[in-house]
Amino acid sequence: xxxxxxxxxxxxxxxxxxxxxxxxxxxxxxxxxxxxxxxxxxxxxxxxxxxxxxxxxxxxxxxxxxxxxxxxxxxxxxxxxxxxxxxxxxxxxxxxxxxxxxxxxxxxxxxxxxxxxxxxxxxxxxx
Numbered sequence: 001x002x003x004x005x006x007x008x009x010x011x012x013x014x015x016x017x018x019x020x021x022x023x024x025x026x027x028x029x030x031x032x033x034x035x036x037x038x039x040x041x042x043x044x045x046x047x048x049x050x051x052x053x054x055x056x057x058x059x060x061x062x063x064x065x066x067x068x069x070x071x072x073x074x075x076x077x078x079x080x081x082x083x084x085x086x087x088x089x090x091x092x093x094x095x096x097x098x099x100x101x102x103x104x105x106x107x108x109x110x111x112x113x114x115x116x117x118x119x120x121x122x123x124x125x126x127x
Contacts, residue, residue: 002028012101051085052100054078055119071118090119 006026013021032038058075059066074086089098100117 002026012099016097016099047085048089048098051078051082051089052117052119054082055086056102056117066117074119086119 006024009026010021010024013024027038029038029042055075055078056066058078062075074083074090076083078086100119102113102115102117104113104115105111106113
């Protein structure tokens with residue numbers, strides 16, 4: 001699965017980068033040196049992914065699953081920590097780009113559905 005992730009990431013990143021990548025390396029927490037530095041680094045992505053999952057679950061529970069390609073407002077009903085993270089996550093003013101792509105298995109098949117989501121936040125609430 002690690003090699004598959006590297007290949008998928010390389011293909012997706014080619015749509016966002018103006019230059020080619022000569023070598024692409026993706027590490028997991030299993031690569032940690034024992035100092036927990038990799039664990040600290042991935043915790044940022046873990047927090048952001050948890051907030052995105054909470055938002056998507058709120059939409060599904062409300063009977064309004066998000067539609068890919070439509071910019072979504074961040075629901076005010078999520079917890080404060082997730083709300084602060086989503087306002088940061090949806091802020092497009094800085095050079096760091098945030099990308100949400102979901103890989104969902106289709107029921108009763110071996111196929112994956114790939115979706116891209118955009119979130120609209122309030123820049124006045126950026127943490």
